[in-house]
Amino acid sequence: MKEDNYILFEKYLSNELTTEELDYFDLELSTNTYFKQEFEIYKSLNESLSSKFENEENETELRSTLTNLGKEFIKEEKKGKVISIKRLRPLMVAASIALLVGFFLFNNGNPVYSDFAKHNNLELVVRSENNSAISKAEEAFNTKNYKTAFAQLTVLESEFPNDIEIQLHKGICLLELDKYSQAETIFTNISNGTSAFKNKATWYKALTYLKQEQFENCSNTLQTIPKSADEYELAQKLLKKL
Amino acid sequence: MDKKKHADHIYIEALLKNDSRVLSKIYEKYSPKIVAMVKKNSGNADDAQDIIQEVLVTIYHQANEKNFILTCPFDAYFYLLCKRKWLNELKKRGNNRVTIVEEITSISEEQEQQVEETEIFEQQHQLFEKMFKELGQKCQELLKTTFKIKSMEKVAEILGVTYGYARKKKSQCMGQITKLVKNSNEFQQLKSY
Numbered sequence: 001m002k003e004d005n006y007i008l009f010e011k012y013l014s015n016e017l018t019t020e021e022l023d024y025f026d027l028e029l030s031t032n033t034y035f036k037q038e039f040e041i042y043k044s045l046n047e048s049l050s051s052k053f054e055n056e057e058n059e060t061e062l063r064s065t066l067t068n069l070g071k072e073f074i075k076e077e078k079k080g081k082v083i084s085i086k087r088l089r090p091l092m093v094a095a096s097i098a099l100l101v102g103f104f105l106f107n108n109g110n111p112v113y114s115d116f117a118k119h120n121n122l123e124l125v126v127r128s129e130n131n132s133a134i135s136k137a138e139e140a141f142n143t144k145n146y147k148t149a150f151a152q153l154t155v156l157e158s159e160f161p162n163d164i165e166i167q168l169h170k171g172i173c174l175l176e177l178d179k180y181s182q183a184e185t186i187f188t189n190i191s192n193g194t195s196a197f198k199n200k201a202t203w204y205k206a207l208t209y210l211k212q213e214q215f216e217n218c219s220n221t222l223q224t225i226p227k228s229a230d231e232y233e234l235a236q237k238l239l240k241k242l
Numbered sequence: 243m244d245k246k247k248h249a250d251h252i253y254i255e256a257l258l259k260n261d262s263r264v265l266s267k268i269y270e271k272y273s274p275k276i277v278a279m280v281k282k283n284s285g286n287a288d289d290a291q292d293i294i295q296e297v298l299v300t301i302y303h304q305a306n307e308k309n310f311i312l313t314c315p316f317d318a319y320f321y322l323l324c325k326r327k328w329l330n331e332l333k334k335r336g337n338n339r340v341t342i343v344e345e346i347t348s349i350s351e352e353q354e355q356q357v358e359e360t361e362i363f364e365q366q367h368q369l370f371e372k373m374f375k376e377l378g379q380k381c382q383e384l385l386k387t388t389f390k391i392k393s394m395e396k397v398a399e400i401l402g403v404t405y406g407y408a409r410k411k412k413s414q415c416m417g418q419i420t421k422l423v424k425n426s427n428e429f430q431q432l433k434s435y
Contacts, residue, residue: 005417006413006414006416006417006420007409007410007413009413009416010409010412010413010416011409014394014409037424038420038424041420041423041424041429042416042417042420044366044370045370045416045419045420045423046416047307048307048366048367048370049370049374049385049389050389050392051303051306051307052303052370052371052389053385053386053389053390054389054390054392055303055306056390058260059299059302059303061260062257062260062298062299062302063295063299065260065262065265066265066294066295066298066299067295068262069262069265069266069268069269070269070273070291070294070295071291072266072269073266073269073270073273074269074273074277074287074290074291074294
C-alpha cells in the first residue's frame with residue numbers, strides 16, 4: 001500500500017478531497033478490494049481511537065461509579081449475611097427510638113408495688129409453749145407462703161392478743177393476698193398507735209395504696225412518715241417516683 | 243434510526259451519562275443472578291464484579307462510538323454477555339474443559355444478535371487497543387494528541403509544524419496501525435464474522 005493512500009484516507013475523512021481526488025477515491029473503493037479493506041480498517045481505527053481518547057476521563061469516572069456500586073451491591077453478598085451500615089441505618093434509628101421510649105417510660109412510669117415490697121424475715125420475739133406455731137408461721141412467711149403464715153399468725157394472735165408484731169405481719173400477709181381493706185384496717189390501727197411498729201405500719205399502709213395504684217393516698221401516707229423513722233429513706237425514694 | 247429502542251435503553255443512556263442512580267438498578271436487579279452463575283462456576287464475588295464492570299464499560303464504548311441502540315430487554319442480553327465473558331476468562335485461566343452449568347434461558351434471535359454485535363465490538367476494541375500499544379512512542383503521542391484536541395490546526399500549532407505536515411504524520415501513524423491490525427491473527431478471526 002502506498003503511503004499516499006493513507007493521506008487520501010485522512011483527507012477523505014476530514015472532507016478535504018478535491019473533486020478529482022474524490023473521483024479517484026470512489027473508483028478505487030468500488031474496484032480495489034485491497035484499497036477497500038485498508039480504508040475500512042483505517043476508518044474503524046479512526047472512530048475507535050478518537051472515541052477512546054475523547055472519552056478517557058468519562059470512562060475513568062464511569063469506572064469509579066461502577067466500582068462503588070459493585071462494592072455496595074456485590075461485596076456484601078460475599079461476606080454472607082452482613083448488611084451494610086447504610087441499609088441498617090433505618091433499623092438502627094428505630095432501635096434507638098425504642099430504647100429511648102423504653103427509658104422514658106421507665107423513668108416516668110408509675111412505681112410498682114413489687115419494687116418496694118421487700119419484707120424482712122419474720123423472727124418473732126414472742127416465745128410460747130406452742131413453739132411449733134411460731135416456727136411454722138416464720139417458715140411460711142419467709143417462704144412467701146402467706147396463706148399458711150396468716151393462719152399460723154392467727155393462731156398465735158389468740159395466744160398473744162396484744163403482740164403488735166404478730167398483727168403487723170398478719171397485715172402484710174393480707175396485703176400479699178390482696179385483702180386490702182382488712183390489711184389497711186390493721187396498718188391504720190398500728191399506725192395510729194404508739195408502738196415501735198408505728199412507722200413500719202404507716203409504710204405498709206402506703207404500700208397497700210401503692211399496690212391498688214391509689215397513688216395520691218400512697219403519697220399522702222408516705223408524707224406522714226417522720227425523718228427519724230427507719231422507713232423515711234425508702235418513703236422518700238418512693239415519693240420521688242410518684 | 244430505524245431501530246426501535248427498548249424501554250431498557252435507559253440503562254445504556256445511564257452508562258453514557260454516568261447516572262449512578264439508574265446504574266444502581268442494574269446492580270440491584272441483575273447482578274445477583276450473575277454473581278450466582280460465576281460462583282457456581284469456580285469463581286467468586288470479586289470475579290463477578292470484574293466481569294460485570296467490564297461488560298458495562300464495553301457497552302458504554304459501543305454506545306459512544308457506534309450509537310448502540312438496545313432493542314431487546316436488558317436482562318438476558320446482559321446476562322449472556324457476562325456469562326460468555328466469564329467462560330472466556332475461565333479458558334484464559336487454563337480451565338479448558340469448561341461448560342457452564344446452565345439454567346434454561348430462552349433467548350430470542352434478536353437478543354442473540356445484539357449480544358453478538360456487542361461481542362464483536364469488544365473484540366475489535368481490544369484488538370485496536372493492543373495494536374495501538376505496539377506503535378512507536380512518537381506515533382502513540384501524536385495520535386493521542388490529535389484525537390484529544392480534534393482540531394488538526396491546533397495540533398500543528400502545538401507541535402510547531404505546518405498543518406499539512408501534521409496531517410501527513412498522522413496518516414503515516416494511522417497507516418502503521420492499519421497494517422498491524424490487518425496482519426494480526428485476531429483480525430483474521432474477526433473477518434470471518
